[in-house]
Amino acid sequence: xxxxxxxxxxxxxxxxxxxxxxxxxxxVAGGGEDLGxxxxxVNIGPQHPATHGVLRLVVELEGETVKRIIPxxxxxxxxxxxxxxxxxxxxIIPLTDRTDYLSPMANxxxxxxxxxxxxxxxxxxxxxxxxxxxxxxxxxxxxLVWLGTTGIDLGAFTPFLWAFNERExxxxxxxSWTGARLTTSLTRVGGLMADIPExxxxxxxxxxxxxxxxxxxxxxxxxxxxxxxxxxxGVGAMSAADAVNYxxxxxxxxxxxxxxxxxxxxxxxxxxxxxxxxPVGEHGDIYDRYxxxxxxxxxxxxxxxxxxxxxxxxxxxxxxxxVVLPPKSRAMSDxxxxxxxxxxxxxxxxxxxxEAYLAVENPKGELGTYLVSDxxxxxxxxxxxxxxxxxxxxxxxxxxxxxxxxxxxxNASVDIVMGEIDR
Amino acid sequence: MTAPAAAAxxxxxxxxxxxxxxxxxxxxxxxxxxxxxxxARVHDVLAWLRDTPGQAYDYLVDVTxxxxxxxxxALEVVWNLRALARAEDLRVKAELAKxxxxxxxxxxxxxxxxxxxxxxVFDMFGVRFTGHPDLRRLLMWESYAEGxxxxxxxxxxxxxxxxxxxxxxxxxxxxxxxxxEELSIAEAMHYLPADMRQRLAxxxxxxxx
Numbered sequence: 001x002x003x004x005x006x007x008x009x010x011x012x013x014x015x016x017x018x019x020x021x022x023x024x025x026x027x028v029a030g031g032g033e034d035l036g037x038x039x040x041x042v043n044i045g046p047q048h049p050a051t052h053g054v055l056r057l058v059v060e061l062e063g064e065t066v067k068r069i070i071p072x073x074x075x076x077x078x079x080x081x082x083x084x085x086x087x088x089x090x091x092i093i094p095l096t097d098r099t100d101y102l103s104p105m106a107n108x109x110x111x112x113x114x115x116x117x118x119x120x121x122x123x124x125x126x127x128x129x130x131x132x133x134x135x136x137x138x139x140x141x142x143x144l145v146w147l148g149t150t151g152i153d154l155g156a157f158t159p160f161l162w163a164f165n166e167r168e169x170x171x172x173x174x175x176s177w178t179g180a181r182l183t184t185s186l187t188r189v190g191g192l193m194a195d196i197p198e199x200x201x202x203x204x205x206x207x208x209x210x211x212x213x214x215x216x217x218x219x220x221x222x223x224x225x226x227x228x229x230x231x232x233x234g235v236g237a238m239s240a241a242d243a244v245n246y247x248x249x250x251x252x253x254x255x256x257x258x259x260x261x262x263x264x265x266x267x268x269x270x271x272x273x274x275x276x277x278x279p280v281g282e283h284g285d286i287y288d289r290y291x292x293x294x295x296x297x298x299x300x301x302x303x304x305x306x307x308x309x310x311x312x313x314x315x316x317x318x319x320x321x322x323v324v325l326p327p328k329s330r331a332m333s334d335x336x337x338x339x340x341x342x343x344x345x346x347x348x349x350x351x352x353x354x355e356a357y358l359a360v361e362n363p364k365g366e367l368g369t370y371l372v373s374d375x376x377x378x379x380x381x382x383x384x385x386x387x388x389x390x391x392x393x394x395x396x397x398x399x400x401x402x403x404x405x406x407x408x409x410x411n412a413s414v415d416i417v418m419g420e421i422d423r
Numbered sequence: 424m425t426a427p428a429a430a431a432x433x434x435x436x437x438x439x440x441x442x443x444x445x446x447x448x449x450x451x452x453x454x455x456x457x458x459x460x461x462x463a464r465v466h467d468v469l470a471w472l473r474d475t476p477g478q479a480y481d482y483l484v485d486v487t488x489x490x491x492x493x494x495x496x497a498l499e500v501v502w503n504l505r506a507l508a509r510a511e512d513l514r515v516k517a518e519l520a521k522x523x524x525x526x527x528x529x530x531x532x533x534x535x536x537x538x539x540x541x542x543x544v545f546d547m548f549g550v551r552f553t554g555h556p557d558l559r560r561l562l563m564w565e566s567y568a569e570g571x572x573x574x575x576x577x578x579x580x581x582x583x584x585x586x587x588x589x590x591x592x593x594x595x596x597x598x599x600x601x602x603x604e605e606l607s608i609a610e611a612m613h614y615l616p617a618d619m620r621q622r623l624a625x626x627x628x629x630x631x632x
Contacts, residue, residue, distance in 0.1 A: 247540075265510035266510050380490075381490075393539040422562060
């Protein structure tokens with residue numbers, strides 16, 4: 001028997017032993033002058049509608065194939081975490097509006113819950129239900145923006161208009177509740193800035209009634225559309241193991257087949273009492289992310305209906321004058337209430353020394369708030385765990401070997417919001 | 424906290440058996456389990472927590488750092504881990520004395536997701552993650568010279584005056600706004616001066632100038 005041994009270089013060129021791309025510049029890495037010269041550098045952004053904000057991608061192309069992507073972020077960096085160290089806890093809430101500005105109410109809730117965990121505050125039942133409503137409304141508007149803009153990126157304009165039409169209805173509800181469409185600042189430590197106005201539930205009930213039909217219509221435009229399927233199926237796929245390894249969260253993680261949802265697995269606000277399903281994909285590609293988000297909107301709609309059904313009259317703020325401002329009428333007539341009012345405004349809420357990490361399931365993924373207190377009225381550290389930053393960090397891997405046009409689709413499927421990434 | 428000591432995560436006892444004195448202390452604060460470990464052993468501890476059956480902390484939630492207002496207190500690097508199957512969190516901390524080098528081993532080889540998180544901690548606190556493949560600033564630009572914004576000795580408005588900040592942002596040649604790494608993949612590579620090519624060949628990152 002003759003056998004011939006051929007020694008194969010098993011490692012892929014350009015990858016090190018651990019499978020990581022070797023960060024050696026091409027012009028230097030050998031392959032000759034010719035190879036280097038065929039590669040092209042394309043700069044996308046930071047001012048480009050398809051980058052969904054001020055994201056800058058430096059793309060290295062070989063023909064039309066992506067060899068490497070270097071994302072550049074920070075153009076919207078505002079130092080929120082630093083600012084927070086100079087603010088009272090309730091003064092930080094307006095800053096949370098401006099992080100993920102597509103779902104401000106959910107951010108408000110996430111931050112307030114973390115402070116309440118630090119202080120050990122039990123919320124009132126009505127407040128918990130109203131906060132659930134706020135979170136699920138945010139999920140719907142955020143996913144609608146995602147759906148509309150992603151559709152536009154891939155050439156579908158009509159669903160964008162339908163999605164924004166629905167979003168407008170939620171924005172009107174948001175406006176009549178909080179007085180603002182974007183900078184809602186809905187929560188306060190221990191409660192809410194305001195209860196819902198008279199007859200507000202009726203408006204939300206109407207929305208919940210017709211929204212599934214609009215979703216059906218949007219789905220007819222996408223789910224079996226040959227162009228949509230061609231652009232999304234098998235593109236930008238990530239396996240479940242990789243998704244966990246890259247710390248992805250939210251729809252990105254679930255589209256890859258990992259059924260982790262903070263609302264189910266680490267419930268807050270009584271989510272364990274609501275009946276809803278967590279959609280999970282199996283291929284982890286753009287199409288699955290789309291399908292997961294569509295289904296999440298349906299589930300959010302179910303949660304909203306259940307929340308409306310269990311909304312009972314009652315106080316929205318905890319009965320604790322150290323935390324919540326007394327009513328103005330009492331502050332003006334009652335000495336004790338006036339002192340509490342003064343102390344609240346001048347000194348702010350004072351959690352005990354300690355620290356707390358609290359995760360909420362935001363539309364983009366797991367929004368974590370990590371607070372460290374030294375017993376003063378201002379946090380030592382306010383860390384936002386930004387879901388879309390961590391999801392975006394996987395972009396270079398998702399795009400490797402894809403076509404340039406797929407980069408736009410993959411980037412859209414991550415659902416980023418630069419306000420949160422740069423903070 | 425007055426929480427009973429029995430509430431400590433079972434992982435803590437297992438860690439103590441496996442690592443002995445490298446596990447310095449532990450606590451349960453607001454229901455969260457916290458373990459302080461020796462900075463030199465952090466990588467071993469994290470790898471053990473990830474790979475040991477029964478622990479299986481397979482998900483890195485976050486990497487961050489905390490500096491206290493008390494200047495005497497050490498800077499803490501914080502890893503938030505999660506065992507997805509049990510939905511159980513564990514917070515690992517390493518204290519870095521401020522007079523010593525602010526260095527901890529990277530965990531990018533365990534979790535690829537740690538890449539940007541560690542870069543952000545480096546960017547904001549100046550903590551070096553030894554062995555990180557690409558430790559560059561993340562949110563601030565690479566030629567940012569004012570220091571580390573989230574350190575307590577960093578004033579809220581920055582170290583430089585507004586005029587100086589504007590001058591730096593607008594001044595300098597256009598190439599300054601690219602990193603070495605980007606220029607290297609451009610066709611311009613062949614036109615780069617010899618010294619810059621030399622720096623690239625040695626694997627330098629960072630600003631051009």
